[in-house]
Amino acid sequence: QVQLVESGGGSVQAGGSLSLSCAASGYLYSIDRMTWFRQAPGKEREGVASIYYDAGGGSSYYAGSVQGRFTISQDNAKNTVYLQMNSLKPQDTAMYYCAAAHGGFMTALQALDAAEYSYWGQGTQVTVSS
Numbered sequence: 001q002v003q004l005v006e007s008g009g010g011s012v013q014a015g016g017s018l019s020l021s022c023a024a025s026g027y028l029y030s031i032d033r034m035t036w037f038r039q040a041p042g043k044e045r046e047g048v049a050s051i052y053y054d055a056g057g058g059s060s061y062y063a064g065s066v067q068g069r070f071t072i073s074q075d076n077a078k079n080t081v082y083l084q085m086n087s088l089k090p091q092d093t094a095m096y097y098c099a100a101a102h103g104g105f106m107t108a109l110q111a112l113d114a115a116e117y118s119y120w121g122q123g124t125q126v127t128v129s130s
Helices: none
Strands: 002-007 010-013 018-026 033-039 046-052 060-062 070-075 080-085 094-101 124-129
Touching: 002 094, 018 033, 018 094, 018 124, 033 080, 046 070, 046 080, 060 070
Parallel strands: 010 124
Antiparallel strands: 002 018, 018 080, 033 046, 033 094, 046 060, 070 080, 094 124
């Protein structure tokens, strides 16, 4: 089993920045990919940023809506994945979830698809005001 705990959410004005953290524990040996998703009220869960979870770091993918503004990174020594969010917009307001998956290589479409993920955190709220 894998446990994921997100932190770092909050409220910020448009144009501001937030950094989210996802601390992972448990049987991490089999985890290949970790991804941030978000879900706004009344909308489907959306893949935001994904990273191949290995000792050397690996391929990352981003949703077009956050490309150039968000950066995903990992610290394997701390078993933690981060999401740095800059130039935030009101439309970034959502609950943000961290997820982990087995399965080796994924295309960008697969990596940002919630159906590929077995393990989920409880979420952290991000609110961006105009």
